[in-house]
Amino acid sequence: MQIPEDVQYARTHDWLRVENGIATVGISDYAQEHLTDVVFVELHEPGERLAAGAECAALESVKAVGYLYAPVAGVLQAVNEKLREDPGLINRDPYGEGWIVKLAPSEPRQTVELLTPAEYREFLAREEAK
Protein backbone atom coordinates (compact mmCIF):
# COMPACT_ATOMS: atom_id res chain seq x y z
CA MET A 1 0.00 0.00 0.00
CA GLN A 2 1.65 3.19 -1.17
CA ILE A 3 1.22 6.20 1.11
CA PRO A 4 3.78 8.78 -0.09
CA GLU A 5 5.15 11.30 2.36
CA ASP A 6 4.93 14.31 0.05
CA VAL A 7 1.13 14.59 -0.07
CA GLN A 8 -1.78 15.12 2.29
CA TYR A 9 -4.86 12.90 2.39
CA ALA A 10 -8.61 13.25 2.82
CA ARG A 11 -10.88 10.68 4.46
CA THR A 12 -12.51 10.25 1.06
CA HIS A 13 -9.16 8.82 -0.15
CA ASP A 14 -8.14 11.81 -2.26
CA TRP A 15 -4.59 13.16 -2.04
CA LEU A 16 -3.33 16.71 -2.43
CA ARG A 17 0.08 18.09 -3.35
CA VAL A 18 0.62 21.86 -3.45
CA GLU A 19 3.49 23.26 -5.55
CA ASN A 20 3.90 26.90 -6.59
CA GLY A 21 0.41 27.69 -5.37
CA ILE A 22 -1.27 25.00 -7.48
CA ALA A 23 -2.88 21.97 -5.88
CA THR A 24 -2.61 18.68 -7.77
CA VAL A 25 -5.23 16.11 -6.75
CA GLY A 26 -5.75 12.40 -7.30
CA ILE A 27 -7.00 9.28 -5.53
CA SER A 28 -4.87 7.18 -3.22
CA ASP A 29 -3.41 3.74 -3.90
CA TYR A 30 -5.97 2.30 -1.47
CA ALA A 31 -8.78 3.93 -3.46
CA GLN A 32 -7.58 2.71 -6.86
CA GLU A 33 -7.13 -0.82 -5.56
CA HIS A 34 -10.68 -0.92 -4.24
CA LEU A 35 -12.12 0.79 -7.29
CA THR A 36 -10.29 -1.71 -9.58
CA ASP A 37 -9.65 -0.97 -13.26
CA VAL A 38 -10.80 2.53 -14.16
CA VAL A 39 -12.31 2.46 -17.66
CA PHE A 40 -13.77 5.94 -18.11
CA VAL A 41 -13.15 9.27 -16.45
CA GLU A 42 -15.72 12.06 -16.54
CA LEU A 43 -13.84 15.32 -16.14
CA HIS A 44 -15.21 18.79 -15.46
CA GLU A 45 -14.47 22.01 -17.33
CA PRO A 46 -11.53 24.18 -16.26
CA GLY A 47 -12.80 27.40 -14.76
CA GLU A 48 -15.35 25.72 -12.52
CA ARG A 49 -15.44 26.95 -8.91
CA LEU A 50 -15.35 24.13 -6.41
CA ALA A 51 -16.14 24.15 -2.72
CA ALA A 52 -13.98 22.05 -0.39
CA GLY A 53 -15.31 18.50 -0.57
CA ALA A 54 -17.16 19.04 -3.84
CA GLU A 55 -17.28 16.23 -6.36
CA CYS A 56 -14.98 17.18 -9.23
CA ALA A 57 -14.62 14.02 -11.35
CA ALA A 58 -16.39 10.68 -11.81
CA LEU A 59 -14.23 7.56 -12.17
CA GLU A 60 -16.03 4.61 -13.72
CA SER A 61 -14.45 1.24 -13.04
CA VAL A 62 -15.41 -2.33 -13.82
CA LYS A 63 -16.73 -2.54 -10.28
CA ALA A 64 -18.40 0.76 -9.48
CA VAL A 65 -18.30 4.55 -9.88
CA GLY A 66 -15.88 6.40 -7.67
CA TYR A 67 -15.72 10.15 -7.28
CA LEU A 68 -12.90 12.60 -6.79
CA TYR A 69 -13.67 15.19 -4.11
CA ALA A 70 -11.78 18.48 -4.06
CA PRO A 71 -9.74 18.53 -0.84
CA VAL A 72 -9.44 22.30 -1.11
CA ALA A 73 -11.84 24.96 -2.36
CA GLY A 74 -10.74 26.73 -5.51
CA VAL A 75 -10.95 27.07 -9.26
CA LEU A 76 -10.36 24.09 -11.55
CA GLN A 77 -7.21 24.95 -13.52
CA ALA A 78 -6.56 21.79 -15.48
CA VAL A 79 -7.66 18.22 -15.92
CA ASN A 80 -5.38 15.33 -16.90
CA GLU A 81 -6.28 14.91 -20.57
CA LYS A 82 -4.18 11.70 -20.79
CA LEU A 83 -6.88 9.99 -18.71
CA ARG A 84 -9.35 10.19 -21.57
CA GLU A 85 -7.26 7.75 -23.61
CA ASP A 86 -5.60 5.89 -20.75
CA PRO A 87 -7.78 5.89 -17.62
CA GLY A 88 -5.70 3.00 -16.30
CA LEU A 89 -3.00 5.53 -15.39
CA ILE A 90 -5.01 6.10 -12.23
CA ASN A 91 -4.51 2.45 -11.27
CA ARG A 92 -0.91 2.15 -12.42
CA ASP A 93 0.47 5.44 -11.07
CA PRO A 94 -2.11 7.05 -8.77
CA TYR A 95 0.26 9.65 -7.28
CA GLY A 96 2.21 10.49 -10.45
CA GLU A 97 0.98 10.21 -14.04
CA GLY A 98 -2.49 9.30 -12.73
CA TRP A 99 -3.13 12.76 -11.20
CA ILE A 100 -6.66 13.88 -12.04
CA VAL A 101 -7.11 17.64 -11.57
CA LYS A 102 -5.19 20.78 -10.71
CA LEU A 103 -6.83 23.50 -8.63
CA ALA A 104 -5.94 27.08 -7.81
CA PRO A 105 -6.86 27.24 -4.11
CA SER A 106 -9.00 30.20 -3.14
CA GLU A 107 -7.97 32.60 -0.37
CA PRO A 108 -8.55 32.31 2.48
CA ARG A 109 -7.80 28.65 2.09
CA GLN A 110 -10.69 26.27 2.84
CA THR A 111 -10.00 22.58 3.04
CA VAL A 112 -11.67 19.37 4.15
CA GLU A 113 -9.98 17.73 7.15
CA LEU A 114 -6.54 16.81 5.81
CA LEU A 115 -4.52 13.91 7.19
CA THR A 116 -0.77 13.43 7.28
CA PRO A 117 0.56 10.21 5.74
CA ALA A 118 0.81 8.68 9.22
CA GLU A 119 -2.75 9.70 10.09
CA TYR A 120 -4.01 8.33 6.77
CA ARG A 121 -2.22 5.03 7.39
CA GLU A 122 -3.94 4.79 10.77
CA PHE A 123 -7.27 5.73 9.22
CA LEU A 124 -6.86 2.92 6.67
CA ALA A 125 -6.04 0.41 9.39
CA ARG A 126 -9.30 1.28 11.15
CA GLU A 127 -11.22 1.08 7.85
CA GLU A 128 -9.83 -2.38 7.12
CA ALA A 129 -10.69 -3.58 10.60
CA LYS A 130 -14.38 -2.78 10.11
Place this chain on the structure above:
Amino acid sequence: MVAFAGWSLPLHYGSAVEEVRAVRTAAGLFDVSHLGQLTITGSRAGEFLDGLLTNHVRLLPVGRANYHLLLNEAGGTLDDLVLLKLSPDAYELIVNAVNTEADRLRLEAAKPAGVVIRDRTSETCRLALQGPRAAALLTRLTRTDLAHLGQWHFVSTLLADRPAFISRTGYTGEDGFEILARAADGLPLWEALAAQAKPAGLAARDLLRLEAGLCLWGQDLTPDITPLEARLDFAVRFDKHSFIGREALRRQRDQGPPRERIGLEVAEPTVPRAGGAIQAGGEQIGVITSGNHSPTLERGIAMGYVWRGRVGVGDEVAIDIRGQSRNARVAALPFVKPR
Protein backbone atom coordinates in the same frame (compact mmCIF):
# COMPACT_ATOMS: atom_id res chain seq x y z
CA MET B 1 -9.77 -9.96 -1.00
CA VAL B 2 -13.49 -9.39 -0.56
CA ALA B 3 -16.25 -11.08 1.41
CA PHE B 4 -18.61 -13.06 -0.84
CA ALA B 5 -21.35 -15.45 0.36
CA GLY B 6 -19.44 -16.24 3.54
CA TRP B 7 -16.07 -16.69 1.81
CA SER B 8 -13.03 -14.47 1.44
CA LEU B 9 -12.23 -14.31 -2.27
CA PRO B 10 -9.81 -12.40 -4.48
CA LEU B 11 -11.52 -9.67 -6.46
CA HIS B 12 -8.51 -9.39 -8.76
CA TYR B 13 -4.77 -10.09 -8.83
CA GLY B 14 -3.78 -6.67 -10.12
CA SER B 15 -6.04 -5.89 -13.06
CA ALA B 16 -9.40 -7.46 -13.88
CA VAL B 17 -9.13 -6.07 -17.41
CA GLU B 18 -5.82 -7.88 -18.00
CA GLU B 19 -7.26 -11.06 -16.51
CA VAL B 20 -10.18 -10.92 -18.95
CA ARG B 21 -7.75 -10.45 -21.84
CA ALA B 22 -5.71 -13.43 -20.68
CA VAL B 23 -8.78 -15.68 -20.68
CA ARG B 24 -9.84 -14.51 -24.13
CA THR B 25 -6.36 -14.94 -25.68
CA ALA B 26 -4.52 -17.56 -23.63
CA ALA B 27 -5.64 -19.03 -20.30
CA GLY B 28 -6.85 -17.77 -16.94
CA LEU B 29 -7.14 -19.68 -13.68
CA PHE B 30 -9.97 -19.15 -11.19
CA ASP B 31 -10.39 -20.57 -7.71
CA VAL B 32 -14.12 -21.29 -7.56
CA SER B 33 -14.01 -23.57 -4.52
CA HIS B 34 -16.66 -21.39 -2.89
CA LEU B 35 -19.36 -22.79 -5.18
CA GLY B 36 -21.69 -25.11 -3.30
CA GLN B 37 -21.29 -28.81 -3.95
CA LEU B 38 -24.14 -31.12 -2.98
CA THR B 39 -23.69 -34.86 -3.51
CA ILE B 40 -26.91 -36.78 -4.07
CA THR B 41 -26.88 -40.58 -3.92
CA GLY B 42 -29.41 -43.40 -3.79
CA SER B 43 -31.34 -45.67 -6.11
CA ARG B 44 -34.13 -43.08 -6.40
CA ALA B 45 -31.77 -40.11 -6.79
CA GLY B 46 -32.36 -39.73 -10.55
CA GLU B 47 -36.13 -39.78 -10.23
CA PHE B 48 -35.92 -37.38 -7.29
CA LEU B 49 -33.78 -34.86 -9.15
CA ASP B 50 -35.91 -35.11 -12.30
CA GLY B 51 -38.89 -34.04 -10.20
CA LEU B 52 -37.02 -31.08 -8.79
CA LEU B 53 -34.94 -29.66 -11.64
CA THR B 54 -35.91 -28.46 -15.11
CA ASN B 55 -33.46 -30.33 -17.36
CA HIS B 56 -33.07 -34.05 -17.98
CA VAL B 57 -31.46 -36.15 -15.25
CA ARG B 58 -32.35 -39.81 -15.92
CA LEU B 59 -31.95 -39.31 -19.66
CA LEU B 60 -28.55 -37.65 -19.23
CA PRO B 61 -25.77 -40.13 -20.01
CA VAL B 62 -23.27 -41.03 -17.29
CA GLY B 63 -20.13 -38.93 -17.57
CA ARG B 64 -22.04 -35.83 -18.68
CA ALA B 65 -22.98 -32.55 -17.07
CA ASN B 66 -25.87 -30.25 -17.85
CA TYR B 67 -27.40 -26.95 -16.75
CA HIS B 68 -30.55 -26.76 -14.66
CA LEU B 69 -32.86 -24.30 -13.00
CA LEU B 70 -34.42 -24.99 -9.62
CA LEU B 71 -37.84 -23.34 -9.57
CA ASN B 72 -40.59 -22.45 -7.14
CA GLU B 73 -44.20 -23.41 -7.89
CA ALA B 74 -44.76 -20.13 -9.74
CA GLY B 75 -41.91 -20.96 -12.12
CA GLY B 76 -39.59 -18.38 -10.58
CA THR B 77 -35.88 -19.22 -10.32
CA LEU B 78 -34.57 -20.24 -6.90
CA ASP B 79 -31.14 -21.17 -8.27
CA ASP B 80 -29.28 -22.18 -11.39
CA LEU B 81 -26.80 -25.03 -11.24
CA VAL B 82 -24.71 -27.58 -13.06
CA LEU B 83 -25.35 -31.28 -12.49
CA LEU B 84 -22.73 -33.98 -13.05
CA LYS B 85 -23.94 -37.56 -13.45
CA LEU B 86 -21.43 -39.96 -11.96
CA SER B 87 -23.78 -42.94 -12.20
CA PRO B 88 -27.57 -43.46 -12.23
CA ASP B 89 -27.34 -43.40 -8.42
CA ALA B 90 -24.80 -40.61 -7.87
CA TYR B 91 -24.85 -36.94 -8.79
CA GLU B 92 -22.90 -33.79 -7.97
CA LEU B 93 -24.76 -30.50 -8.00
CA ILE B 94 -22.66 -27.35 -8.29
CA VAL B 95 -24.77 -24.49 -6.99
CA ASN B 96 -24.35 -20.76 -6.38
CA ALA B 97 -22.39 -20.25 -3.17
CA VAL B 98 -25.01 -17.97 -1.69
CA ASN B 99 -27.69 -20.68 -2.09
CA THR B 100 -25.76 -23.72 -0.84
CA GLU B 101 -27.55 -24.11 2.48
CA ALA B 102 -30.98 -23.09 1.15
CA ASP B 103 -30.68 -25.63 -1.67
CA ARG B 104 -29.53 -28.33 0.72
CA LEU B 105 -32.58 -27.71 2.93
CA ARG B 106 -34.93 -27.76 -0.06
CA LEU B 107 -33.50 -31.07 -1.20
CA GLU B 108 -33.63 -32.55 2.30
CA ALA B 109 -37.26 -31.52 2.69
CA ALA B 110 -38.30 -33.08 -0.62
CA LYS B 111 -36.20 -36.25 -0.78
CA PRO B 112 -37.72 -39.73 -0.69
CA ALA B 113 -36.42 -42.51 1.55
CA GLY B 114 -33.03 -43.87 0.52
CA VAL B 115 -31.72 -40.68 -1.05
CA VAL B 116 -28.76 -39.16 0.79
CA ILE B 117 -27.71 -35.53 0.43
CA ARG B 118 -24.31 -34.27 1.57
CA ASP B 119 -22.84 -30.80 1.43
CA ARG B 120 -19.26 -31.49 0.38
CA THR B 121 -18.30 -27.88 -0.40
CA SER B 122 -15.58 -27.76 2.25
CA GLU B 123 -14.21 -31.21 1.44
CA THR B 124 -13.27 -30.30 -2.11
CA CYS B 125 -11.68 -27.57 -4.14
CA ARG B 126 -12.75 -26.39 -7.58
CA LEU B 127 -10.54 -24.64 -10.08
CA ALA B 128 -11.56 -23.29 -13.48
CA LEU B 129 -8.96 -23.09 -16.24
CA GLN B 130 -10.46 -21.13 -19.12
CA GLY B 131 -9.20 -19.91 -22.48
CA PRO B 132 -8.03 -21.14 -25.89
CA ARG B 133 -4.80 -22.53 -24.39
CA ALA B 134 -6.51 -24.33 -21.50
CA ALA B 135 -6.58 -27.73 -23.22
CA ALA B 136 -2.90 -27.58 -24.16
CA LEU B 137 -1.89 -26.60 -20.63
CA LEU B 138 -3.98 -29.20 -18.89
CA THR B 139 -2.97 -32.13 -21.09
CA ARG B 140 0.61 -31.70 -19.89
CA LEU B 141 -0.48 -32.65 -16.39
CA THR B 142 -2.50 -35.78 -17.12
CA ARG B 143 -2.44 -38.96 -19.21
CA THR B 144 -6.09 -38.52 -20.20
CA ASP B 145 -6.70 -37.07 -23.65
CA LEU B 146 -8.43 -33.92 -22.46
CA ALA B 147 -8.14 -32.17 -25.81
CA HIS B 148 -10.79 -34.54 -27.14
CA LEU B 149 -13.07 -34.42 -24.12
CA GLY B 150 -16.45 -33.26 -25.40
CA GLN B 151 -18.21 -30.10 -24.21
CA TRP B 152 -20.17 -30.83 -21.03
CA HIS B 153 -18.43 -34.21 -20.65
CA PHE B 154 -16.34 -35.04 -17.60
CA VAL B 155 -13.80 -37.67 -16.61
CA SER B 156 -12.33 -38.99 -13.42
CA THR B 157 -8.56 -38.93 -13.76
CA LEU B 158 -5.23 -37.99 -12.19
CA LEU B 159 -4.13 -34.39 -12.62
CA ALA B 160 -0.55 -33.77 -11.52
CA ASP B 161 -0.89 -37.19 -9.84
CA ARG B 162 -3.93 -36.11 -7.84
CA PRO B 163 -7.43 -37.59 -8.27
CA ALA B 164 -9.81 -35.14 -9.90
CA PHE B 165 -13.02 -34.86 -11.89
CA ILE B 166 -12.36 -32.70 -14.91
CA SER B 167 -15.31 -31.35 -16.89
CA ARG B 168 -15.28 -29.40 -20.11
CA THR B 169 -17.47 -26.67 -18.69
CA GLY B 170 -17.13 -23.04 -17.72
CA TYR B 171 -18.66 -19.65 -17.16
CA THR B 172 -16.62 -17.53 -19.56
CA GLY B 173 -17.75 -18.34 -23.10
CA GLU B 174 -14.28 -19.71 -23.88
CA ASP B 175 -13.13 -23.30 -24.13
CA GLY B 176 -12.11 -24.48 -20.69
CA PHE B 177 -12.24 -26.97 -17.90
CA GLU B 178 -13.41 -27.12 -14.33
CA ILE B 179 -11.47 -29.30 -11.93
CA LEU B 180 -12.99 -30.85 -8.82
CA ALA B 181 -10.45 -32.32 -6.40
CA ARG B 182 -9.85 -32.96 -2.70
CA ALA B 183 -9.47 -29.80 -0.67
CA ALA B 184 -5.96 -30.81 0.43
CA ASP B 185 -4.87 -31.01 -3.22
CA GLY B 186 -6.11 -27.50 -3.97
CA LEU B 187 -2.94 -25.59 -3.32
CA PRO B 188 -0.59 -27.97 -5.18
CA LEU B 189 -2.98 -28.03 -8.16
CA TRP B 190 -3.26 -24.25 -8.10
CA GLU B 191 0.52 -23.89 -8.06
CA ALA B 192 0.94 -26.34 -10.93
CA LEU B 193 -1.60 -24.46 -13.06
CA ALA B 194 -0.77 -20.89 -12.01
CA ALA B 195 2.74 -21.43 -13.33
CA GLN B 196 1.26 -21.33 -16.82
CA ALA B 197 -2.10 -19.60 -16.65
CA LYS B 198 -2.95 -16.15 -15.34
CA PRO B 199 -4.67 -16.11 -11.95
CA ALA B 200 -8.01 -14.36 -12.32
CA GLY B 201 -10.48 -13.13 -9.70
CA LEU B 202 -14.16 -12.44 -9.17
CA ALA B 203 -14.23 -9.20 -11.10
CA ALA B 204 -12.82 -10.84 -14.25
CA ARG B 205 -15.22 -13.77 -13.78
CA ASP B 206 -18.17 -11.40 -13.75
CA LEU B 207 -16.93 -9.48 -16.82
CA LEU B 208 -16.35 -12.68 -18.79
CA ARG B 209 -19.74 -14.20 -18.07
CA LEU B 210 -21.47 -10.93 -18.97
CA GLU B 211 -19.57 -10.77 -22.28
CA ALA B 212 -20.72 -14.36 -22.85
CA GLY B 213 -24.35 -13.38 -22.17
CA LEU B 214 -24.59 -15.73 -19.18
CA CYS B 215 -26.93 -15.07 -16.28
CA LEU B 216 -25.88 -14.46 -12.71
CA TRP B 217 -28.40 -15.70 -10.18
CA GLY B 218 -29.36 -12.91 -7.85
CA GLN B 219 -29.19 -10.36 -10.67
CA ASP B 220 -30.39 -11.80 -14.00
CA LEU B 221 -32.24 -14.69 -12.40
CA THR B 222 -34.37 -14.26 -9.28
CA PRO B 223 -37.46 -15.88 -7.76
CA ASP B 224 -39.48 -13.33 -9.77
CA ILE B 225 -37.97 -14.26 -13.12
CA THR B 226 -38.80 -17.45 -15.01
CA PRO B 227 -36.34 -19.32 -17.23
CA LEU B 228 -38.61 -18.60 -20.21
CA GLU B 229 -38.30 -14.85 -19.63
CA ALA B 230 -34.56 -15.41 -19.27
CA ARG B 231 -34.54 -17.23 -22.61
CA LEU B 232 -33.14 -20.39 -21.04
CA ASP B 233 -35.72 -22.58 -22.79
CA PHE B 234 -33.02 -25.09 -23.68
CA ALA B 235 -32.76 -26.02 -19.99
CA VAL B 236 -36.51 -26.51 -19.51
CA ARG B 237 -37.70 -29.93 -20.63
CA PHE B 238 -41.45 -29.95 -20.99
CA ASP B 239 -41.19 -33.56 -22.18
CA LYS B 240 -40.55 -34.42 -18.52
CA HIS B 241 -43.98 -35.05 -17.12
CA SER B 242 -43.40 -33.23 -13.86
CA PHE B 243 -40.93 -30.96 -12.10
CA ILE B 244 -41.56 -28.12 -9.65
CA GLY B 245 -42.86 -25.12 -11.57
CA ARG B 246 -43.75 -27.06 -14.72
CA GLU B 247 -47.43 -26.12 -14.69
CA ALA B 248 -46.77 -22.42 -14.21
CA LEU B 249 -44.15 -22.44 -16.97
CA ARG B 250 -46.41 -24.31 -19.36
CA ARG B 251 -49.09 -21.67 -18.91
CA GLN B 252 -46.52 -18.95 -19.42
CA ARG B 253 -45.17 -20.65 -22.52
CA ASP B 254 -48.66 -20.93 -23.99
CA GLN B 255 -49.56 -17.29 -23.29
CA GLY B 256 -46.11 -15.97 -24.09
CA PRO B 257 -43.80 -14.80 -21.29
CA PRO B 258 -44.55 -11.18 -20.27
CA ARG B 259 -40.89 -10.13 -20.32
CA GLU B 260 -37.75 -11.12 -22.18
CA ARG B 261 -34.01 -10.83 -21.46
CA ILE B 262 -32.12 -8.65 -23.92
CA GLY B 263 -28.58 -7.48 -24.46
CA LEU B 264 -27.58 -3.83 -24.77
CA GLU B 265 -24.45 -2.14 -26.08
CA VAL B 266 -23.81 1.43 -25.00
CA ALA B 267 -22.61 3.86 -27.64
CA GLU B 268 -21.31 6.50 -25.24
CA PRO B 269 -18.18 6.32 -23.04
CA THR B 270 -19.91 5.32 -19.84
CA VAL B 271 -20.73 2.16 -17.89
CA PRO B 272 -24.30 0.79 -17.55
CA ARG B 273 -25.19 -0.66 -14.16
CA ALA B 274 -27.85 -2.91 -12.68
CA GLY B 275 -30.99 -1.01 -11.75
CA GLY B 276 -30.82 1.46 -14.65
CA ALA B 277 -34.17 2.01 -16.38
CA ILE B 278 -34.50 1.07 -20.07
CA GLN B 279 -36.64 3.46 -22.10
CA ALA B 280 -38.09 3.37 -25.60
CA GLY B 281 -40.56 5.74 -27.17
CA GLY B 282 -40.42 7.96 -24.14
CA GLU B 283 -41.57 5.35 -21.64
CA GLN B 284 -39.83 2.87 -19.41
CA ILE B 285 -39.97 -0.61 -20.91
CA GLY B 286 -37.65 -2.42 -18.56
CA VAL B 287 -34.60 -2.42 -16.32
CA ILE B 288 -30.96 -3.44 -16.48
CA THR B 289 -30.05 -6.44 -14.32
CA SER B 290 -26.32 -6.68 -15.11
CA GLY B 291 -24.05 -4.06 -16.64
CA ASN B 292 -20.37 -3.31 -16.96
CA HIS B 293 -17.59 -2.25 -19.27
CA SER B 294 -16.52 -4.96 -21.72
CA PRO B 295 -12.73 -5.06 -21.96
CA THR B 296 -13.02 -7.20 -25.09
CA LEU B 297 -15.46 -4.92 -26.94
CA GLU B 298 -14.21 -1.74 -25.29
CA ARG B 299 -17.69 -0.45 -24.64
CA GLY B 300 -20.41 -0.75 -22.04
CA ILE B 301 -22.63 -3.82 -22.21
CA ALA B 302 -25.66 -4.82 -20.21
CA MET B 303 -28.43 -7.37 -19.89
CA GLY B 304 -31.90 -6.59 -18.69
CA TYR B 305 -35.56 -7.42 -19.01
CA VAL B 306 -38.11 -5.57 -21.11
CA TRP B 307 -41.75 -6.16 -21.99
CA ARG B 308 -41.67 -8.89 -24.61
CA GLY B 309 -41.89 -7.80 -28.22
CA ARG B 310 -41.23 -4.09 -27.57
CA VAL B 311 -37.76 -3.97 -29.10
CA GLY B 312 -35.61 -6.08 -31.39
CA VAL B 313 -31.89 -6.47 -32.04
CA GLY B 314 -30.55 -3.29 -33.57
CA ASP B 315 -33.19 -1.00 -32.04
CA GLU B 316 -32.07 2.10 -30.18
CA VAL B 317 -33.11 2.63 -26.59
CA ALA B 318 -32.23 5.04 -23.82
CA ILE B 319 -30.82 3.86 -20.53
CA ASP B 320 -30.52 5.67 -17.26
CA ILE B 321 -26.94 5.94 -15.99
CA ARG B 322 -26.50 7.93 -12.79
CA GLY B 323 -29.54 10.06 -13.50
CA GLN B 324 -28.70 10.80 -17.12
CA SER B 325 -30.27 9.35 -20.23
CA ARG B 326 -27.70 7.68 -22.49
CA ASN B 327 -28.03 5.98 -25.86
CA ALA B 328 -27.78 2.23 -26.27
CA ARG B 329 -28.62 -0.36 -28.88
CA VAL B 330 -30.27 -3.76 -28.42
CA ALA B 331 -27.60 -6.38 -29.13
CA ALA B 332 -27.72 -10.12 -29.77
CA LEU B 333 -26.40 -12.42 -27.04
CA PRO B 334 -23.67 -13.42 -26.51
CA PHE B 335 -21.79 -10.15 -26.93
CA VAL B 336 -18.53 -12.04 -27.48
CA LYS B 337 -19.07 -15.00 -29.76
CA PRO B 338 -17.81 -18.43 -28.72
CA ARG B 339 -15.22 -19.96 -31.00
